[in-house]
Amino acid sequence: MTEAAAVLSDRSTAPDGSDDVIRSDEKPPVIELRDVTRSFPGPPEVQALKGINLTVSDGEYVSIVGPSGSGKSTMLNILGLLDRPTVGEYRLAGELTGGYSEDERAAVRARRLGFVFQAFHLMPRRTVLENVSLPMLYSGTPRAERTERARAALERVGLGHRVDFRPGLLSGGERQRVAVARAVVTQPRVILADEPTGNLDQATTADIMALFEELNAGGLTFVVITHDQGVADRAARRIRIADGRMSELS
Numbered sequence: 001m002t003e004a005a006a007v008l009s010d011r012s013t014a015p016d017g018s019d020d021v022i023r024s025d026e027k028p029p030v031i032e033l034r035d036v037t038r039s040f041p042g043p044p045e046v047q048a049l050k051g052i053n054l055t056v057s058d059g060e061y062v063s064i065v066g067p068s069g070s071g072k073s074t075m076l077n078i079l080g081l082l083d084r085p086t087v088g089e090y091r092l093a094g095e096l097t098g099g100y101s102e103d104e105r106a107a108v109r110a111r112r113l114g115f116v117f118q119a120f121h122l123m124p125r126r127t128v129l130e131n132v133s134l135p136m137l138y139s140g141t142p143r144a145e146r147t148e149r150a151r152a153a154l155e156r157v158g159l160g161h162r163v164d165f166r167p168g169l170l171s172g173g174e175r176q177r178v179a180v181a182r183a184v185v186t187q188p189r190v191i192l193a194d195e196p197t198g199n200l201d202q203a204t205t206a207d208i209m210a211l212f213e214e215l216n217a218g219g220l221t222f223v224v225i226t227h228d229q230g231v232a233d234r235a236a237r238r239i240r241i242a243d244g245r246m247s248e249l250s
Contacts, residue, residue, distance in 0.1 A: 076194050
């Protein structure tokens with residue numbers, strides 16, 4: 001399998017060999033975890049995730065909430081193709097990911113997934129425009145398109161007037177908006193946000209969550225990992241992880 005692994009197949013077979021067919025006229029879930037367990041060797045062995053089953057459809061807005069050590073970060077790492085399940089399978093838009101090489105995983109991350117982190121992870125000596133342009137180097141975007149698309153992404157998050165600034169001159173909320181622009185610029189299927197408001201005050205948190213809701217209304221799928229119940233409650237669908245086990249919240 002080459003980088004074409006990022007292009008999704010129309011047909012898949014169930015693990016038990018049965019005729020589990022996804023036809024071209026049926027849209028598979030964008031995220032599907034089946035009986036996923038992630039164990040870390042000991043002694044004693046630690047099961048960070050235990051038999052997780054999760055399906056997320058295109059356009060959903062899902063929050064995953066739980067205390068520190070509950071398994072949230074492990075879940076994010078698996079969804080983001082940064083880690084692999086010990087047991088079970090992960091399908092991304094219908095495509096089994098278990099057989100991907102590391103290069104293929106990186107290619108799929110670059111094309112299909114966008115990431116927003118608590119710590120922003122912006123390059124301080126690069127301008128806002130340059131920071132937002134960087135992911136397109138890894139997704140194969142032609143050079144001529146990068147600046148135009150980065151400017152459009154910054155306009156989308158309300159920072160078109162900050163393109164030539166460096167991150168150190170921006171507020172915390174503005175830096176997180178740059179991080180969101182960087183996440184959406186490659187036109188991913190899913191945005192994975194890890195404690196995206198952890199470094200923000202209450203008012204700025206509300207602004208960022210409103211931005212997420214606006215982008216979700218435009219069709220982007222969001223999975224937000226958080227320990228903040230108020231942030232989790234903004235999502236249309238809420239999931240709780242405790243001691244590695246998942247439950248849906250009403």
